[in-house]
Amino acid sequence: MDRFLITVSFGTSDKSALKELEMLEDSFEKRLAVPSARAFTCRSIIESHPQSGHIHFSEALEMARGRILVQPTHLTCGGGYETIRIMAEEYDALLAPPLLSSEDDMTRAADILASKYMPEYGRTVMLAGHGVAGGENLEYEALEHRLHSIGRNDFIVCLMNGCKDFRSSAERIGSKRVLIVPLMVTFGHHCKNEICGSGPESLVSLLASRGFETSVIKSGLASDGAFRTLWLSHLERLS
Numbered sequence: 001m002d003r004f005l006i007t008v009s010f011g012t013s014d015k016s017a018l019k020e021l022e023m024l025e026d027s028f029e030k031r032l033a034v035p036s037a038r039a040f041t042c043r044s045i046i047e048s049h050p051q052s053g054h055i056h057f058s059e060a061l062e063m064a065r066g067r068i069l070v071q072p073t074h075l076t077c078g079g080g081y082e083t084i085r086i087m088a089e090e091y092d093a094l095l096a097p098p099l100l101s102s103e104d105d106m107t108r109a110a111d112i113l114a115s116k117y118m119p120e121y122g123r124t125v126m127l128a129g130h131g132v133a134g135g136e137n138l139e140y141e142a143l144e145h146r147l148h149s150i151g152r153n154d155f156i157v158c159l160m161n162g163c164k165d166f167r168s169s170a171e172r173i174g175s176k177r178v179l180i181v182p183l184m185v186t187f188g189h190h191c192k193n194e195i196c197g198s199g200p201e202s203l204v205s206l207l208a209s210r211g212f213e214t215s216v217i218k219s220g221l222a223s224d225g226a227f228r229t230l231w232l233s234h235l236e237r238l239s
Contacts, residue, residue, distance in 0.1 A: 001066050002034070002035075002065060002067065003032070003035075003068075003069055004034060004035050004037075005028065005029065005034050005035070005036040005069045006037050006068065006070045007028050007037075007038050008039040008040070008041065008057050008060070008070060008071070008072050008073070009039075009040055009041070009072070009073040010040065010042050010080050011041065011042035011054065012045065012186060012189070013048060013189075014189050014192070016186075016187065017186035017189070017220070018186075020186040020187065020219065020222040021186050021222055023222055023223055024228055027228045027231070027232060028231075031232055031235065031236070034069075035065070035066075037055060037060040037063065037064070038055070039054055039055055039056060039057040039059070040054045040056065041080065041083060041084065043056055057084065061090075067094070068091055068092070068094065069238055069239055070088045070093045070095045071238070072084055072095070073099075073222070074098045074099070075098055075099045075100050075130075075139070075184070075185065075221075076098050076100055076139040077101060077139070078132040081098055094238050095238075096234040096235055096237075096238045097234055099230060099231055099234070100140075105230065106139075106143050107146060109230065110147045110152075111150075112224070112226045112227060112230070113125075113127070113147065113155065113181070117155075117179065119152065120154075122175045123154065123177040124155075124173045124177070125155045125181060126155075126156050126157075126158055126169070126178050126180050126181065126203075127143070127144075127155060127182075128159075128160075128182050128184075128191075128203055129157060129159050129160070130160050130161060130183075130190060131159030131161035131162040132161055137163055140164065140183075141163075141164075143183075144157040156169055156172055157169070157183065166203050166206055167206065170206060170207060170212075176211075176212065176213055177213045177214075177215075179214075179215050180196070180203060180204070180214060180215070180217065181217045182216075182217065182220055182221075183221070184221065186222050187219050187220045187223075188220070191218075191220070204216065
């Protein structure tokens with residue numbers, strides 16, 4: 001049976017973030033080499049930025065022919081992923097899991113991060129994720145636990161939403177210097193505003209007000225080849 005690949009994301013209107021996302025989408029399409037579509041679930045972004053070439057996920061499902069394979073770019077099983085799951089079920093589509101969804105995913109992600117950010121005396125690596133408001137955010141807890149289990153207690157996970165919020169996470173920092181690493185697909189509006197924005201509520205501003213010296217990695221996971229390989233492993237199992 002012929003196959004059709006749909007890569008789906010929430011969406012972004014940030015130009016640099018879109019370039020990162022396209023790197024990930026390119027890798028999916030290159031690996032599978034079947035007819036494909038790139039989709040967003042946020043209709044307002046599609047309507048305001050039609051030049052991105054993305055269509056709404058519902059339209060992608062409607063136009064697909066043959067066996068439909070859906071590859072989300074989501075990190076965890078939050079509300080956005082659940083919406084995709086429900087829509088995919090209506091078309092009997094095969095849906096890949098989020099990036100961080102199994103014990104093996106956590107092990108591989110922790111190894112990637114531990115190798116990329118080697119320990120430095122007097123420095124904490126703060127992984128800044130989106131999180132789910134009102135959710136348990138167990139995947140983020142599991143990733144931090146895995147890092148600590150391999151001796152990397154210099155890593156701390158903090159979230160914009162849910163447990164491990166910016167303020168409570170700041171209390172756990174045990175060093176003067178902090179390297180902030182976005183635990184997000186791309187370095188888009190959330191990163192530029194909530195993480196390193198000039199407002200008093202941003203993570204950088206909060207840490208600076210408490211006397212920490214901060215630096216920020218200004219890229220998302222989609223621009224990292226090792227994380228793209230982890231995403232691709234999900235697609236390969238699906239296909």
